[in-house]
Amino acid sequence: MSLRSPLGTVLGTGSAKDGTAHWWAQRVSAVALVPLCLWFLWSLLSLPLRDRARVGAWLAGPVNALLMILLVVALAYHASLGISVVVEDYIPSKASRVFWLLLLRFLLVLAGGAAMLAVLRVALGRV
Amino acid sequence: MPVRARPLSPHLQVYRWQMGNSLSILHRLTGIFLTLGFLALCYWLVSIASGAAPYSAAMAVFTGPLGILVLCGWTFAFFFHLLNGIRHLFWDTGRGFEASQRRVSGWLVVAGSVALTFGVGAWLWCAGGVR
Numbered sequence: 001m002s003l004r005s006p007l008g009t010v011l012g013t014g015s016a017k018d019g020t021a022h023w024w025a026q027r028v029s030a031v032a033l034v035p036l037c038l039w040f041l042w043s044l045l046s047l048p049l050r051d052r053a054r055v056g057a058w059l060a061g062p063v064n065a066l067l068m069i070l071l072v073v074a075l076a077y078h079a080s081l082g083i084s085v086v087v088e089d090y091i092p093s094k095a096s097r098v099f100w101l102l103l104l105r106f107l108l109v110l111a112g113g114a115a116m117l118a119v120l121r122v123a124l125g126r127v
Numbered sequence: 128m129p130v131r132a133r134p135l136s137p138h139l140q141v142y143r144w145q146m147g148n149s150l151s152i153l154h155r156l157t158g159i160f161l162t163l164g165f166l167a168l169c170y171w172l173v174s175i176a177s178g179a180a181p182y183s184a185a186m187a188v189f190t191g192p193l194g195i196l197v198l199c200g201w202t203f204a205f206f207f208h209l210l211n212g213i214r215h216l217f218w219d220t221g222r223g224f225e226a227s228q229r230r231v232s233g234w235l236v237v238a239g240s241v242a243l244t245f246g247v248g249a250w251l252w253c254a255g256g257v258r
Contacts, residue, residue, distance in 0.1 A: 055175055
């Protein structure tokens with residue numbers, strides 16, 4: 001039995017269409033990001049950042065490479081979720097809303113994909 | 128079909144500035160700002176894999192006057208978004224909604240993020256800057 005009125009069903013109003021999925025995804029990625037971000041901040045503060053060879057050697061370690069890839073994935077996902085809500089809230093026209101949602105998501109996937117490829121190249125010694 | 132005027136959610140202008148809405152707005156602003164920081168992180172990672180010259184160029188950007196300023200901003204934005212995010216996760220358990228509790232947790236977030244930002248600055252100062 002549906003709790004929605006027939007009129008509401010026809011008009012497509014009254015539903016966020018994805019229930020609590022977005023809310024949960026935001027929380028799960030947030031929880032994952034707490035240790036990942038702290039690890040990254042600690043690494044930045046303890047690394048000799050001006051020395052590319054030592055930064056590269058650090059990133060090439062399997063644990064660091066894995067954590068960096070997980071950080072990039074979780075950040076891109078969490079940022080995509082959050083920035084989508086901002087776009088949905090503040091861009092009233094449907095056409096430009098869809099445009100910005102697509103553009104920002106593609107940008108995040110592009111940047112995250114390039115970063116993951118870079119980490120893999122360093123980790124596999126293809127630099 | 129005639130469109131009835133529907134109730135609108137209160138927009139930003141009609142809010143009295145107070146702890147709740149200020150920190151909520153700042154959470155969003157820091158989130159947007161940190162998304163730019165994510166793009167910078169990706170640029171930095173790509174520069175490591177691209178060779179010595181691109182890496183030096185990236186480090187020159189990040190350690191230039193504008194780079195340092197923006198990195199200070201990202202540091203504060205990160206700590207604020209982290210602490211206020213933990214505040215939200217705590218709220219998700221259904222606790223901490225009393226006015227006094229919200230005020231205390233809000234001020235803890237503000238004080239904590241400012242203190243941690245200065246902590247990172249002090250750490251770098253003692254370490255003699257970026258090595």
